[in-house]
Amino acid sequence: MKSSAFQYELPEDLSAALKLLDSNDMDILPLAGGQSLMPMMNFRLAQPDILVDLNKIDSLKNITIEADSVKIGSMVRYCELEQSEIIQKHFPLIIHVIPYIAHSAIRNRGTLGGSVSLADPAAEMPSILIALNASIELSSSKNTRLVNAEDFFKGIFETDKKSNELVTSINIPISSSPKKFGFYEVTRRHGDYAMAGAVVTSDEGQDSFNETRVILFAVSTKPMRLIKSEAALNGNNLNNQDAISTAIDAVNGNTFESDLHNDEATKETLAKVSLKRAIGGLNG
Amino acid sequence: MVNTKTITVTVNGEEYTNTVNVRKNLIDYLREDLGLTGSHVGCEHGVCGACTLDMNGQTVRSCLMLAVQADGMEITTIEGLPSDGIAEELKKSFAKKNALQCGYCTPGMLSSALEYLNNGGKANKEDIRRHISGNYCRCTGYQAIVEAIYDVAENGVSK
Structure with a gap:
């Protein structure tokens, strides 16, 4: 399994990369950490004419505080995210979830921007970014725009990003960092893609659910935010079993997608298990 | 279309300069061009870990990197592990x-x-x-x- 032939470009800065993406109608793919794109190329699921390697673009590798939000460059690798003092201080949820993403050797190369751009429905980070009310910055040679994470993910490997655009940063409001969060995923082996998973966040107000977000992943074509579950929990005590049962029942009636190993009914069951355990594991 | 590139890589303390096909994976470069067959090719899609080696102090999957991406890097394979x-x-x-x-x-x-x-x-x-x-x-x-x-x-x- 070797990739098909391509032309390799290694732009030194962002504007050169964006110009390449703009330049013609050939099949052009940006290469970030390569931990998903390289296998796809080896399998020949992706056969770009031109590969634009982003690894030399230093301006995409920073984590900075801007006003009241944290800006994470799209080429920040998971291992760097995990070691960042800014992320450790402001977003314990991200730090908690990173060890669930594949394995050390993968996290040493894989980038946040790559995961966001790929939009694998089984990936953790898209759901985490929705839980954190993040915005995705997209740049083309003509303009730059911000899209809310909830609107960005459209379907399986499908996002709001156009082919001439790059994800340049992920912006998370510091005030969105939840006081309590719960996370649970069902996997066959540590680090595998999840069969189902759930993240629950709450801005605790005197031991009750407050501004709760409930998001499922790996069970549908994209992250599934459960507004009804959130409504069922909000305002209730963290130990209110009736409210929690209502929130878990609200998983019913949503559209689940099967994968190679699990049919829709299994996904729905695993979604409920994940949500129950995520709520049960809420911590501060 | 330019399909080859010249790279300089330090492998096990020794510097190598080679012209490689840009689509060549790092593991294949090490095995075929440098004759360092200690690193193994398993699944070629990042799952099995057989090709894991050290690049600049971190483990990487050498089947998920192009040889051209190792330009300027320091790599340690099994052949270069210290004997102390x-x-x-x-x-x-x-x-x-x-x-x-x-x-x-x-x-x-x-x-x-x-x-x-x-x-x-x-x-x-x-x-x-x-x-x-x-x-x-x-x-x-x-x-x-x-x-x-x-x-x-x-x-x-x-x-």
């Missing part, structure tokens, strides 16, 4: 505990184990298992591998 210190201790411990049978996973396994120990990994079997979860072994059942790493974590380097 923690690496040597780990090799001895693998032999002592029978932590390999066919040996196909061993270069990648040692690379991951070394990263664990070099980053201050503790003698904790659960943590060790989690760290090597990205490396498949089809012979040992992992128990012996975990014990081999555990022993080095607990006892350190014998004088």
Whole structure:
């Protein structure tokens, strides 16, 4: 399994990369950490004419505080995210979830921007970014725009990003960092893609659910935010079993997608298990 | 269309300059162009961990990197593991505990184990298992591998 032939470009800065993406109608793919794109190329699921390697673009590798939000460059690798003092201080949820993403050797190369751009429905980070009310910055040679994470993910490997655009940063409001969060995923082996998973966040107000977000992943074509579950929990005590049962029942009636190993009914069951355990594991 | 590129890579302390096809994976460059066949090609899509090696102090999957991306990097393969210190201790411990049978996973396994120990990994079997979860072994059942790493974590380097 070797990739098909391509032309390799290694732009030194962002504007050169964006110009390449703009330049013609050939099949052009940006290469970030390569931990998903390289296998796809080896399998020949992706056969770009031109590969634009982003690894030399230093301006995409920073984590900075801007006003009241944290800006994470799209080429920040998971291992760097995990070691960042800014992320450790402001977003314990991200730090908690990173060890669930594949394995050390993968996290040493894989980038946040790559995961966001790929939009694998089984990936953790898209759901985490929705839980954190993040915005995705997209740049083309003509303009730059911000899209809310909830609107960005459209379907399986499908996002709001156009082919001439790059994800340049992920912006998370510091005030969105939840006081309590719960996370649970069902996997066959540590680090595998999840069969189902759930993240629950709450801005605790005197031991009750407050501004709760409930998001499922790996069970549908994209992250599934459960507004009804959130409504069922909000305002209730963290130990209110009736409210929690209502929130878990609200998983019913949503559209689940099967994968190679699990049919829709299994996904729905695993979604409920994940949500129950995520709520049960809420911590501060 | 330019399909080759000249790269300079330091491998096991030695500098190499080669012109490579841009689509060539790093593992194939090491094996075919440099003759360093210690790193193994397993699944070629980042799942099995057999091709894991050290690049600039971190483990990477050399099947998920292009050789051209290693330009300017420092790589350590199984051939370049030092014959003293923690690496040597780990090799001895693998032999002592029978932590390999066919040996196909061993270069990648040692690379991951070394990263664990070099980053201050503790003698904790659960943590060790989690760290090597990205490396498949089809012979040992992992128990012996975990014990081999555990022993080095607990006892350190014998004088």
